[in-house]
Amino acid sequence: xxxxxxxxEAPNRPMVPISYYLLLAAxxxxxxxxxxxxxxxxxxxxxxxxxxxNAANLTFLAFARMHGDSVGHVSAFFVIAVAAAxxxxxxxxxxxxxxxxxxxxxxxxxxxxx
Amino acid sequence: MILPNLTLADFLPLIPAIILVVxxxxxLLSEVFLGAHASRSYQAVLTxxxxxxxGAMAVANMFEPAHEVFLGFGVLDxxxxxxxxxxxxGLGLAALSSVSFLRKRGAERGEFYALMLFAAAGMSLLAxxxxxxxxxxxxxxxxxxxxxLTSYLRRGTRPSEAGFKYFILGAFSSAVLLYGAALLYGATxxxxxxxxxxPLSSALATQPxxxxxxxxxxxxxxxxxxxxxxxxxxxxxxxxxxxxxxTALMSAGVKAAAFAALVRVFLxxxxxIDPHLPLVLFSTLAFLTMVVGNLLAIPQRNxxxxxxxxxxxxxxxxxxxxxxxFVTAPGEQFRLLGPSELTGGSPVELARSQALRGxxxxxxxxxxxxxxxxxxxxxxxxxxxxxxxxxxxxxxFSGLAQRRPGWAVAMAAFMLSxxxxxxxIGFMSKLLIFQSAVDSGLIGLAIIGVLSSAxxxxxxxxxxxxxxxxxxxxxxxxxxxxxxxxxxxxxSTAAVLVFGILPGPITAWLQQASSIFxx
Numbered sequence: 001x002x003x004x005x006x007x008x009e010a011p012n013r014p015m016v017p018i019s020y021y022l023l024l025a026a027x028x029x030x031x032x033x034x035x036x037x038x039x040x041x042x043x044x045x046x047x048x049x050x051x052x053x054n055a056a057n058l059t060f061l062a063f064a065r066m067h068g069d070s071v072g073h074v075s076a077f078f079v080i081a082v083a084a085a086x087x088x089x090x091x092x093x094x095x096x097x098x099x100x101x102x103x104x105x106x107x108x109x110x111x112x113x114x
Numbered sequence: 115m116i117l118p119n120l121t122l123a124d125f126l127p128l129i130p131a132i133i134l135v136v137x138x139x140x141x142l143l144s145e146v147f148l149g150a151h152a153s154r155s156y157q158a159v160l161t162x163x164x165x166x167x168x169g170a171m172a173v174a175n176m177f178e179p180a181h182e183v184f185l186g187f188g189v190l191d192x193x194x195x196x197x198x199x200x201x202x203x204g205l206g207l208a209a210l211s212s213v214s215f216l217r218k219r220g221a222e223r224g225e226f227y228a229l230m231l232f233a234a235a236g237m238s239l240l241a242x243x244x245x246x247x248x249x250x251x252x253x254x255x256x257x258x259x260x261x262x263l264t265s266y267l268r269r270g271t272r273p274s275e276a277g278f279k280y281f282i283l284g285a286f287s288s289a290v291l292l293y294g295a296a297l298l299y300g301a302t303x304x305x306x307x308x309x310x311x312x313p314l315s316s317a318l319a320t321q322p323x324x325x326x327x328x329x330x331x332x333x334x335x336x337x338x339x340x341x342x343x344x345x346x347x348x349x350x351x352x353x354x355x356x357x358x359x360x361t362a363l364m365s366a367g368v369k370a371a372a373f374a375a376l377v378r379v380f381l382x383x384x385x386x387i388d389p390h391l392p393l394v395l396f397s398t399l400a401f402l403t404m405v406v407g408n409l410l411a412i413p414q415r416n417x418x419x420x421x422x423x424x425x426x427x428x429x430x431x432x433x434x435x436x437x438x439x440f441v442t443a444p445g446e447q448f449r450l451l452g453p454s455e456l457t458g459g460s461p462v463e464l465a466r467s468q469a470l471r472g473x474x475x476x477x478x479x480x481x482x483x484x485x486x487x488x489x490x491x492x493x494x495x496x497x498x499x500x501x502x503x504x505x506x507x508x509x510x511f512s513g514l515a516q517r518r519p520g521w522a523v524a525m526a527a528f529m530l531s532x533x534x535x536x537x538x539i540g541f542m543s544k545l546l547i548f549q550s551a552v553d554s555g556l557i558g559l560a561i562i563g564v565l566s567s568a569x570x571x572x573x574x575x576x577x578x579x580x581x582x583x584x585x586x587x588x589x590x591x592x593x594x595x596x597x598x599x600x601x602x603x604x605x606s607t608a609a610v611l612v613f614g615i616l617p618g619p620i621t622a623w624l625q626q627a628s629s630i631f632x633x
Contacts, residue, residue, distance in 0.1 A: 022300075029293055036286050045282055052289035056296045063300035071305055072296075075247045079292060082254045086285055089261050093281050096265055096274040109275050112351045 021062035029055035042094050042104040046087075053083045124183040127175060127190035127242050130168035130198045131235040134205075137164030138231035145224030154222040158598060161209040161227040165234070169202030172238070176623075180631040186306045187245045189631040194242035196474055196624070197374045201241075204366030204481045205234040210602035211489035212359040214594065219267060219497050226266055230363060233259035237371035244382075244631070246295040246305040249375055250288070253339070256371060257284050260364055264356040270500060276355025283338065283348040291335025297328030298383075307382040314386030325387070332379065333395055339372035342433060343402040346426045350410075353422030354506075358492035361418070365425045365488065366481040373432055373477060377470070381439060381630065389440040396437035397559055403430030404566045411573050418491050418506035420573055421484065424532055427570055428480055434556070434563050435476065435547045438469035441554035465553035471624045472546035478620065479543035479613070483531035486606030490525045493599055496591055511577055513586030518593055520600075522581045524607040531610045533574035534567050538614035546621075 028051055035048030057076045064072025098104050125132075141157055148154065172195045180191035209230060216222045236256030243249035261284060265277025299305050301324045302313035318325050334345065341349040353361045380392050407427030414420035443462045491506060494514075499505035515522035531540030544567060551560040613620055 029289075032289070033286075036282070042278065042282075046285075049282065049285045049289055052286070053292065056289060056292040059293065059296035060299060063296065063303075066300070067303045069303070071303075072299060075296075075299070075305065078247050078251055082251060085258055086254065086288075089258050090281050090285065093261065093265050093274065093277045096268040097278050100269070100271045100274050109278055111271055111275060112354055 018062050018066045021058060021065075025055045025058040025062065028052075028058065040106045042097065042106065042109070045106070046090050046094065049090075050083060050087070053079060118185055120184065126178065127183055127188060127194065128239070129171045129175070130202065131238045133164055133168040133171060134231045134235040134238065137161065138228040138235070141224040141228040141231070145228075148224075154224070155213070157222070157224055157227045158209050158213045161231060162206050164231060165202045165206035165209065168234075168238070169199050169206070172196070172198035172202060176626060180629055182244065182308070182631065186308055187248050188239075188242045189244045190242065191629060191631040192626055193378075193470075193474070193630040194238075194374065197241040197370055197477070198238040200370045200474075200478050200481050201234050201237040201367045203478070204363060204370070204485055205230060207481075207485040207489070207602045207606055208359045208363040208366070210598045210605075211362060211485070211492055212357075213598040214596035215357065215359050215492050217596075218594075221267060226263070229259045229263045229266075230360075232256075233263065233363065234367060237367050240371045241374040241378075243375065244307050244378070246298065246307070246379075249379070250292055250295060253291070253372075253375065254288060256368065257288065257339075260284075260360070260368060263360040263363070264352060266360065267357055272355040272500060273357065276352045279348050280352040280356075287335050287338030287345070290331050290338070294328045294331030294333075294335060297324055297331065301325050301328060307379060311382060311386040314383060318387055326391075329383070329387070329391065330395075333376075333392075336372060336376040336379075337399060340369055340376065340429045340432075341426050342399045342429050343406040343426065346403070346407070346429075349426055350419050350422040353425065354416070354419050358418065358488050358495065361422075362485040362488035362492075365421070365484045369425070369429065369432075370477045370481065373436070373473065377436060377439070377473065378630065380436075384440060389442050393437055393440040396433050396440065397556065400430050400433035400437050400559060401562060403427065403433055404563055405430075408566045408570045411570065414573065415508050416506045417508060417511065417577060418488075418495075420577075421487055421491070424570065424573070425484065427566065428476075428484075428532070431544060431547055431563055431567070432473055432476055432480075434551050434559050435469045435473040437559065438472075438547075438551045438554045438556055439466055441466065441556065462554055465550050465555075468546065468553065469550035470630065471621070472543065472550050474624055475546055475617075475620060476543040479531065479539040479610075482606045482609045482613075483528045483538070483540055486524065486603060486610065487528040487532065489599060489602050489606070490521060490528070493521070493593065494591075508577065508580050509587060510591075511580040512584035513590070514581040516586055517590070521593075521603065524603045525581060526578045527607050527610050529574040529577050531614065533571040535571065536614065537611065539610050539617070540614070542614055542617045 032048040032051035036045050039045050057079050060072040060075045094104055097109060101108055137160060175195040176192045178190055183190050233256045236252050240252040243252050261277055261281045264280050265273045267273045301317040301321055302310040304310050338345040384392055404427055407423055407430055411420050411423035441462055443460055494510045495505040531538035534540050534544040548560045548563055
């Protein structure tokens with residue numbers, strides 16, 4: 001088992017550096033954050049939040065690889081489970097919004113005054 | 115497979131949460147066997163019994179010495195046990211006020227109380243989490259339950275709107291917090307707070323950007339949860355749209371649990387970094403939150419919305435206490451004092467341990483006053499007016515003193531307590547917080563706190579003026595009484611007044627409770 005792992009990571013085969021994964025994750029996180037702020041459709045906003053969670057997952061995994069421990073992997077599993085629970089409740093709320101207004105656009109979800 | 119070596123003692127801090135979860139499961143399962151018209155009055159009783167039992171267990175846990183449990187993933191310390199007790203108080207009072215609220219709307223269901231219990235279990239576990247992923251999962255347990263509770267009355271437009279806003283911003287803030295946790299894991303190689311302290315100071319030298327980004331993201335995530343300005347936008351809409359007992363639970367429990375996690379994370383990590391960073395961060399947040407929260411509350415005629423802005427302002431006063439925790443004398447090693455050494459120590463150290471006591475006392479005081487005030491708001495509102503938005507207008511309180519003198523006196527006590535006027539518990543708690551701020555040298559912040567709470571007195575007293583000095587309006591609603599609401603009001607009024615006059619038992623108790631693990 002250990003021998004196989006070593007063989008796969010032989011030095012003559014270049015590995016993707018950890019920093020690339022971190023940059024990708026940071027880019028995904030920023031895209032998600034930007035999306036939550038500018039998009040108008042509730043479902044797209046919701047997808048952007050999921051994107052942010054997955055960016056955090058990717059960061060955990062990249063760092064787990066760097067540190068060579070399993071904490072990051074375990075964390076990613078917990079985050080996936082939590083994201084699934086959040087998706088269930090979030091979609092239920094979006095359905096409730098759609099039933100009461102017939103629309104899931106953010107500008108229609110504004111009855112309370114500021 | 116290597117199993118961790120757990121002992122029964124590891125489960126001791128979980129007992130309150132286990133009681134709450136078992137209560138929730140009983141409610142969910144029993145609901146299945148009930149017909150549409152079966153009596154559901156046992157559900158609130160069961161919730162209150164679970165809250166009382168869990169609170170009693172939390173009090174029993176408070177006399178255990180602070181130690182780590184579950185291999186360092188959690189801690190058992192008086193600090194977390196006290197916060198569990200505060201959460202149970204909020205849960206019990208909110209459950210009592212839900213009975214007639216739900217009955218009037220024909221919405222009595224086991225799920226409602228079960229969700230409340232799940233949320234409270236999450237809060238209790240959040241207070242004792244000592245590892246970032248455990249903390250994140252518990253934060254989500256309580257958040258997901260409160261998202262569902264917010265949009266529980268899903269037929270109206272307001273609850274679904276409030277639920278939607280709460281969900282999007284809550285999930286957003288959780289993602290920000292998680293990303294911060296991931297960056298800190300990268301910098302330190304661990305997610306256990308206790309293990310992070312050592313590597314954090316060396317990581318600060320090699321990769322300062324990573325550490326600072328992680329800490330700031332973590333701090334912003336918490337700022338969203340405690341509704342600190344500039345992360346407060348969701349609060350008024352969510353508090354207004356949610357069913358009033360749920361708003362009560364949110365203002366008391368969610369805030370207490372989020373403050374517990376914030377204090378624990380930053381106090382522990384503060385030993386690995388320069389405590390100046392959290393001091394600046396929390397002082398700025400406290401300043402903005404106190405000023406903006408109070409200013410926005412002044413023009414509100416909608417009492418429920420006014421209480422939402424006032425809860426933002428109260429988060430600001432609490433943040434003054436949090437900022438006072440990070441004041442250090444030059445060249446001093448950063449730590450808090452244990453309960454045994456309270457007589458010694460430098461003035462700054464004494465001020466710090468007093469600030470921690472102040473935060474805990476404030477959370478308890480705010481729970482009694484805010485839950486009581488929301489209970490009274492809930493008995494005056496009517497389902498039909500909600501869509502028009504007049505259900506919580508100040509006019510509803512006109513002449514209340516003539517129609518229900520008891521309720522008017524209770525509401526006056528809550529308002530005085532929220533405004534920080536003696537002889538109420540709110541005064542004592544503000545006194546403790548501001549005194550510790552002055553002792554630790556944050557005099558500017560204390561002055562701004564006192565001035566902004568003086569501005570706050572205006573909108574609290576306006577409610578009292580309407581109740582006692584305005585005539586009863588034409589066509590006022592009939593006010594129904596119910597034993598459970600009256601009980602909640604009597605209990606919270608008694609606590610507000612008795613502990614306001616005799617704070618001795620609680621402050622003595624807090625000498626014990628203010629010891630936090632690892633400090």
